[in-house]
Amino acid sequence: MTVLRRVFARVGSLVPALRWALLGFCCSTLGNTAFEGSVVPFLIVVSLPVWVLAARKTFMTVIDFFSPVSAWLVGKIGGFRALALTEGVEGVLSVIPLCVPVSSPAWKWVLFALSCALLVTGQVIDIAGEVFEVDMAGGDEKMLVDYGGIIGVLSSVLGGLIGSPLGAWIASWSVPAVLVVSAVSSFAAASTRLLSRTAVNGGNGRRDARGSAADDSMRIAQIAESVEAGGQPPLEEGPDVRVRDGVGKRADAGSRTRAGLLLGSLLLALVPASAFSYVYVLLGLGDRYGTGSLSAVYLASGVGEVVGAVVYAHSASRKGMRCMATLGVLVGAVGLSLMLVFSHVYPLMCAAFLVEAVGSTMLVHAVVVSRQILFSGKDLARFSGRSRFMYAAGAAGGSWIGYALASSWQVLPLVALVFSLGYVFVVPQLPQARA
Template identity: 40%
Template sequence: MRGLAMLSVALRWALVGMTLSMLSNAIFEGSVIPSILLVGLPAWVIAFRRTFGLIIDFASPVAAWIVQCCGSFRSLATAEGVEGALCLAVAVVPSGWPYWKWLLLALSCLLLMTGQIIDVAGEVFEVDAAAGDDDMLVRYSGYVGVISSVAGTLLGQVAGSAIANASITAMLLTSAALSFGCALTRFRTRDLMPSSTLRTAETVDETADANADADDVIDDAGTVAAPSDTSDTSDASEDPSIKASTSPDQTDCCGHVEHDHADRNDDERDHHTHHTSTERSGQSDEQTTRPATSRPRPSSLTTTKLFVASLLLALIPSLWTSYALLGLGATYGGDALTILYACGGIGSIIGSFVYMRGSHRLGMRRIATIGIAATAVSLIIVLIPALPAACVTWLINGFGYGLLAQAVIVSRQLLLHGNDLARFSGRSRFAFAIGSAVGTWGGWLGSAHWRLLAAIALVLCAGFVPLLRAMPHTTTSSHRA
């Protein structure tokens, strides 16, 4: 609890919202299979929903564009509110209606669409709530990992299955209530965020474009020499409001105004300045000024490596995990699968606690290294033809994959910001969709020899090694990769 107290009040409320959102999603996902059985939907619905999810993943850049246009707060709160309204709308339809079961299928597809927006907007909103503190963001991500393992993997899906077996309508009402509650927490989080982190994506883009077109000349002190004539410059210098908007604290070394929520250094907080003429009109984001010490944008090589990491993050497990479960279930029976799921859940929880305790000290690069090593070890152990070996495999794999996934996601949050983060988040989900599709169909082709798939996954796991340098070695902005 002492670590939780180190988070800002805004981030604590963001954590509450994230928990409610995760519970709502996990409850619905846990109810999918029971609902299909209860209402008599055909088996092809499972394959259709999986395929539709991949299509939505391929369209993830659209979600990034929505977040850029509307801002993280508006996108997030609206999408969560829409999810609650959709669940409520289906819940009030009489279950005796012949086409009600198809409404459930349509609802699950619509929630996959809103989920894309929530994922992208959530990343940006969390960076906003951190208000420029990298260390706090890393601590926050540790709690996210623990809650994801406990509330999502275990409690949420189990509760969703149990509630759906009792009443599908009750499950829908529960999911709707959690979604509405989550949307309300976003308003509270926004109110607690420093006003300097509130801005619209459109305003930021217009400012950046204007600075780029102006070809401003930056001197060694970081000040802007506008290309206008001297009389305009002298007039502007006499106006205090203009003087505030052109101060060195607003412009970085590249001559463009940075996103306020991208700056996450404690030492830079005291340098935030505000437009004196700006009034808060109740919108989620506002145009504000930037400090001169904002972090530089990562190189294209770094972002490419993070993109490939997202692809491998989906490709490796989708290639072998499901087909290994089918093979083990055929060999040892269905009860063995329950044991394997439990081992994987325990490993995920252990990994989440290790990340929470060690990420601040070790940094993302070392965390990812541990995750890669653990995943590789698990892929070696699974080659042993024994159920105890499979249990150890799922335990270690849940631990290692959880660390690796956290390191990849948090790395892009530390290195990118604002619209850059929104764009890259959408593209990384596109890469994740590609990896998932290739892995799923490739694994299907070799499903008769699933241990060979595990060996191939082990080789692919080595592909993470050259990508490690793209991840921050420490959590301070002075040591960016």
């Protein structure tokens, strides 16, 4: 509890624009995860065929490959406009099924179409959110790291422990209620984006070592307005600030750094998809110990995500991204080793999933925040799109590898350990200096 208090105490150090962005993230995450948690229950309630689950999963993978298009859109109209408009569109889409009579045969298919459409808007929101957060932070690296840590904790708690179970529960008694929750949360999130922009333009800044609060606010506003207009962010001056180049990219983000971050995005999907995903290992565990045993595994993973997010939030500012990623790889490797050795001992397998989730959560946050530190504006949007394309490639390739070895699911953690060796080339490319 002391660590959590220290993490959330950092909210006061954020500029008002990021505080509103934090509230917007909470609304968006809670609404989206509640809808995702409701998907399977509402498919059962409205009697849609089982194949739509596979179709939706395939559609999700296909959409991931089009992430560069979403990145182009964000770069074209700016993070603020893309984020606010897309969240508004999500709200409108969630209202449409409410206009169709529940007794109509088309109603259930409208729900299925909505679930697919929200996958598209979600991708745009994810990319735009990264750009928007960098804009609102005004290039302050420490603030970005602190914000990312708080976001990590909130994402784990609101998503894994609250949102998905809440959505499943609501859908079990009223599918229209889920749509109302989704629409309200989307409109609320879009409203906070406007408040963030107002806070920036209204002169609310944070006093720091580089000048007064008013000067800091003006600097943030200039960066945000320049990026929104499709231009170049202004050069920052001072011995303690890294100079940007003409396309909004940190001067030290060279080709090796870009390649390392792209490889990291690939591995973040390839490792779990091919080895310890919630498909093959869980199917094996369910067959051996019964389907009821899987609830403990899910819970262990959820707890591990929260622990990993809290550790990252507490230590990232002091340790830096490279150190946190190294720790994440090592902890994840311990979890995979436990899976490999103790696949026949159910309690230890639950512990293994918890440990692995701790490591993978720290690693994911370190990679994502690293690209926010190293890139900005259009360059960040483009690079985020490429990263998500690599993530989709890793997920698709890993799924086929896992499928080929599914009959020998006990050895899948070994495959993950082998692929994890690729992080040796990724970690050195992450920012070393503490924020």
